[in-house]
Amino acid sequence: MGAGDAVTLRLRINGRDHTVASPPDTPLVYVLRDELGLKGTKLGCGLEQCGACAVLADGEAVLSCIAEAGAFAGREIVTVEGLAETATGRRVQAAFVRASAAQCGYCTAGLVVAVTGLLRKTPNPDRDTAKAALTPHICRCGSHPRVLRAVGIASAAR
Amino acid sequence: MSLGPHPLVGHWLGAEGDVLVVRTGKVDIGQRISTALMQIAHEELTQPLECIRVAPVATGECPDEGITSGSNSVEQSGRAVRLAAATLRRMATAEAARRLGGEPPDWRLEDGALTGPGSNRPVPLTGLIADMDLGVPVDLDAPLAGPRARPARPPMAGLRDIVTGRYRFVHDLDAPGMLHARVVRPPNARARLAGVDAAVAARLRAEGLRIVRDGSFLAVAGAREWDVVKAAGRLFAGCAWQGGGLPEDDVFARLTPANAERLIVEDGTPRAAPVPPAPDAPAHAARYERPFTMHAALAPSAALATWDGARLDIVTHSQGIYPLRQSIADSLGLDPRAVCLTHAPGSGCYGHNGADDAAFEAALLAMALPGAPVLLKWSREDEHAWEPYGTAMAVELAAATGPAGEITAYSAEAIAGTFRGRPRPGKGRAGPAKLLANRFRADPVGPARPEPNLNRQGGMHRNLDPVYRLPEVRLVKNLVADLPHRTSALRCLGAAANVFALESFMDELAAIAGRDALDYRRAHLGDARALAVLDRLGAALGAAPSGAMAGRGVAYAQYKNAMARVGVGVDLHVTDLSEVRLDRAVIVADAGRVIDLGGLEAQLEGGFLQGASWALCEAVTWDRDGITSRDWDSYPVLRFDNVPEIEVIVLDRPGDASVGAGEAAPGPALGAIANAVCAATGLRLRRLPFTPDAISRAALRA
Numbered sequence: 115m116g117a118g119d120a121v122t123l124r125l126r127i128n129g130r131d132h133t134v135a136s137p138p139d140t141p142l143v144y145v146l147r148d149e150l151g152l153k154g155t156k157l158g159c160g161l162e163q164c165g166a167c168a169v170l171a172d173g174e175a176v177l178s179c180i181a182e183a184g185a186f187a188g189r190e191i192v193t194v195e196g197l198a199e200t201a202t203g204r205r206v207q208a209a210f211v212r213a214s215a216a217q218c219g220y221c222t223a224g225l226v227v228a229v230t231g232l233l234r235k236t237p238n239p240d241r242d243t244a245k246a247a248l249t250p251h252i253c254r255c256g257s258h259p260r261v262l263r264a265v266g267i268a269s270a271a272r
Numbered sequence: 273m274s275l276g277p278h279p280l281v282g283h284w285l286g287a288e289g290d291v292l293v294v295r296t297g298k299v300d301i302g303q304r305i306s307t308a309l310m311q312i313a314h315e316e317l318t319q320p321l322e323c324i325r326v327a328p329v330a331t332g333e334c335p336d337e338g339i340t341s342g343s344n345s346v347e348q349s350g351r352a353v354r355l356a357a358a359t360l361r362r363m364a365t366a367e368a369a370r371r372l373g374g375e376p377p378d379w380r381l382e383d384g385a386l387t388g389p390g391s392n393r394p395v396p397l398t399g400l401i402a403d404m405d406l407g408v409p410v411d412l413d414a415p416l417a418g419p420r421a422r423p424a425r426p427p428m429a430g431l432r433d434i435v436t437g438r439y440r441f442v443h444d445l446d447a448p449g450m451l452h453a454r455v456v457r458p459p460n461a462r463a464r465l466a467g468v469d470a471a472v473a474a475r476l477r478a479e480g481l482r483i484v485r486d487g488s489f490l491a492v493a494g495a496r497e498w499d500v501v502k503a504a505g506r507l508f509a510g511c512a513w514q515g516g517g518l519p520e521d522d523v524f525a526r527l528t529p530a531n532a533e534r535l536i537v538e539d540g541t542p543r544a545a546p547v548p549p550a551p552d553a554p555a556h557a558a559r560y561e562r563p564f565t566m567h568a569a570l571a572p573s574a575a576l577a578t579w580d581g582a583r584l585d586i587v588t589h590s591q592g593i594y595p596l597r598q599s600i601a602d603s604l605g606l607d608p609r610a611v612c613l614t615h616a617p618g619s620g621c622y623g624h625n626g627a628d629d630a631a632f633e634a635a636l637l638a639m640a641l642p643g644a645p646v647l648l649k650w651s652r653e654d655e656h657a658w659e660p661y662g663t664a665m666a667v668e669l670a671a672a673t674g675p676a677g678e679i680t681a682y683s684a685e686a687i688a689g690t691f692r693g694r695p696r697p698g699k700g701r702a703g704p705a706k707l708l709a710n711r712f713r714a715d716p717v718g719p720a721r722p723e724p725n726l727n728r729q730g731g732m733h734r735n736l737d738p739v740y741r742l743p744e745v746r747l748v749k750n751l752v753a754d755l756p757h758r759t760s761a762l763r764c765l766g767a768a769a770n771v772f773a774l775e776s777f778m779d780e781l782a783a784i785a786g787r788d789a790l791d792y793r794r795a796h797l798g799d800a801r802a803l804a805v806l807d808r809l810g811a812a813l814g815a816a817p818s819g820a821m822a823g824r825g826v827a828y829a830q831y832k833n834a835m836a837r838v839g840v841g842v843d844l845h846v847t848d849l850s851e852v853r854l855d856r857a858v859i860v861a862d863a864g865r866v867i868d869l870g871g872l873e874a875q876l877e878g879g880f881l882q883g884a885s886w887a888l889c890e891a892v893t894w895d896r897d898g899i900t901s902r903d904w905d906s907y908p909v910l911r912f913d914n915v916p917e918i919e920v921i922v923l924d925r926p927g928d929a930s931v932g933a934g935e936a937a938p939g940p941a942l943g944a945i946a947n948a949v950c951a952a953t954g955l956r957l958r959r960l961p962f963t964p965d966a967i968s969r970a971a972l973r974a
Contacts, residue, residue: 136496136498140498141498144496144497144498144501147444147497148452148496148497148498151446152437153437153440153443153444153446154436154437154438155437156441156443156571157443157649158570158571158572158652159652159903159904160501160651160652161652161903161904163652163903163904163905164570164652164904166570166571193437194435194436194437195436195437195438197436197437198436207435207436210431210435211427211431211432211435214427214428214431214870214874216302216428216431216434216435217302217303217304217620217874217878218301218302218570218617218618218619218620219302219430219431219434219439219441219617219619220441220570220571220618220619220620221570221619222434222435223434223435223437226435244912245912245913245915246912246913248912249911249912249913251911251912252570252904252909252911253570254568254569254570254619254620254622254882254909255302255620255874255878255882256874256877256878256879256880256881256882257874257877257878258881258912258915259877259881259915259918260874260877261912262912262915
């Protein structure tokens with residue numbers, strides 16, 4: 115792409131507007147991590163198979179490793195770094211700490227985001243609903259029982 | 273390993289400002305060893321946890337404790353830190369008395385500060401030790417703080433940073449002028465690079481990308497990660513490969529004693545000696561099989577390396593920075609003192625995954641691109657296709673029985689490739705030979721022919737020795753060379769297949785004898801702590817599940833016959849589609865004195881779930897062109913939808929030594945699930961994993 119036809123991409127992330135230099139077809143996760151330094155969002159597969167790269171788009175958890183950054187123009191993106199700006203996000207983060215819901219922590223950012231998205235939609239999910247919502251996310255250390263406990267703590271704390 | 277070469281208090285403890293610094297050679301891989309070591313220092317020195325820090329684990333700065341593996345860290349590093357702290361407490365008390373008066377027994381230590389006779393001005397420990405000479409030997413007989421009345425639940429180190437996205441993994445590192453890098457790999461392990469399309473390479477270079485080639489090792493680097501990812505794909509498309517192909521014959525047909533180097537195993541230790549004949553006409557005999565299994569870490573391996581012309585700095589998530597330093601220095605012809613490795617967190621690895629290979633590959637790139645920090649990341653496909661797998665393994669068991677069905681003679685043969693793939697110095701340049709990239713360089717090294725692990729409870733013979741009291745035992749280790757894939761240490765080593773086999777076999781024998789599975793095990797156990805675990809398990813389980821295609825299984829093991837004792841009970845059902853659905857699990861464990869109850873529970877739950885994933889999902893697949901399990905669809909793992917309710921019961925033994933538990937649960941998990949599937953379906957499955965396809969085929973055969 116020559117300098118003449120450069121497209122300026124604006125993204126709203128964690129409540130702030132950013133002008134992004136990356137080409138709009140760059141997957142969002144690389145823009146977040148590489149250009150904006152928001153490294154809390156993790157890259158696990160690049161195939162939308164593991165959930166490590168989840169972010170909120172207009173309140174809903176979506177994966178960011180394939181979807182092009184350009185597709186997020188005009189949407190409200192929240193990454194794990196911005197979750198604490200909302201009451202639900204803070205409650206979920208506190209619940210993960212209370213339930214000790216991490217081992218190595220690599221999947222955790224994606225899970226904290228996913229649980230926040232879940233509770234925005236379904237404030238009191240039962241265990242099966244929570245399990246179904248989190249099934250796109252892989253954890254290899256086996257923190258699942260604690261994550262499910264964190265869901266319970268966060269929804270009860272509302 | 274720990275105190276021997278690092279006998280001084282100062283090797284383990286120090287002070288920086290008002291922070292007590294704990295030094296260790298063991299790295300935190302999500303198993304919470306940092307939290308446990310901080311808790312130990314806190315117990316001995318009363319220093320508040322928030323004023324204790326574990327120093328970065330780096331060569332030349334931390335004790336060389338070899339490899340973080342084998343559930344050894346609490347026993348090795350934990351013991352060293354505890355004794356060093358107890359020695360330091362006595363030294364600091366004496367120092368306070370010497371400087372400020374009174375006798376040492378008059379001084380009280382509380383919240384990390386000493387208070388002397390007739391004074392209410394506490395003297396902070398860190399202030400005292402800052403001026404003390406810590407080059408004093410650790411006293412192995414230093415009196416220890418008494419065990420706590422109830423096990424502690426210290427907060428997990430780093431957790432708040434993890435949930436807020438501030439925790440930094442190797443993958444997240446940044447440095448001025450840093451280049452991202454990806455390796456372009458051959459289609460399979462035996463293919464070699466014949467040539468690279470010059471036009472493709474020229475276009476990439478014109479776009480500012482750097483291409484590094486050494487024989488068949490090919491990589492691309494550039495300033496922006498996504499550009500590098502795309503460039504790696506374009507470069508691969510411009511590559512011509514030759515030769516190669518993987519053998520497609522049935523690996524289980526190769527896993528026989530006839531193809532193996534054979535050793536007898538006595539008291540957990542292998543020895544070259546004539547193998548006694550197999551028992552003839554045993555009452556029961558069976559063979560159990562496990563496929564090649566991946567570590568399949570969630571994060572692909574990564575490393576950051578910088579070469580300034582004289583010194584090579586590498587940040588890595590390797591579990592063994594000192595042996596890796598030697599192996600990398602040898603590979604590159606460098607003085608090991610010119611190579612500095614620092615550990616930074618990766619994702620959980622569960623053994624020797626791609627971490628060490630990625631560190632060396634980053635080093636090769638850094639040497640080719642002097643001055644630029646190079647952050648190399650493996651792709652998901654790299655990790656699935658190129659990590660060193662856990663070997664396929666078979667276990668052949670046979671038993672003679674007495675009038676009540678009790679075992680009177682027992683034979684066990686383990687048959688497998690090697691678990692010893694870690695790069696560490698040894699004969700025939702064993703370190704370089706075990707680093708993946710060395711096989712592909714213009715001047716290749718390796719692969720090394722596997723040598724049998726002769727260590728007690730090491731390798732495939734871990735837990736080959738039955739934990740039960742059996743009158744006559746015959747144990748054989750069979751090492752098979754030339755299996756199709758590179759293999760190395762995977763959580764539990766042979767204990768996973770050995771416990772799966774033995775605990776399945778115990779249930780089969782109990783059924784033949786018409787006895788209850790728990791009672792049958794009890795009858796073969798003399799160890800009161802084992803019996804306590806089984807009693808507690810039986811009580812916690814309650815009534816067995818009823819209903820069509822529902823069943824319960826139990827299993828027991830003591831890791832290495834010396835570490836944590838774990839009993840597992842599983843309730844599950846099998847669906848119309850032959851899917852195993854896990855409903856409930858109870859884990860009862862005795863790991864001696866508990867240091868960090870939350871960490872112990874997490875390791876037991878996590879170990880159970882990894883065992884469950886092995887039991888139900890995991891198997892490496894390949895064809896003649898290469899590995900076909902290259903992502904999470906082709907290598908499925910256990911996910912949230914099949915996570916049961918799990919109850920963990922820890923029997924605290926404050927008067928007994930703390931023993932490792934990180935690898936104690938997967939073996940019993942495998943056994944309990946196999947036994948529960950049999951209870952639910954009547955089908956005895958002896959080859960992992962129990963996929964719907966495997967269950968359907970077994971049903972057709974039945």
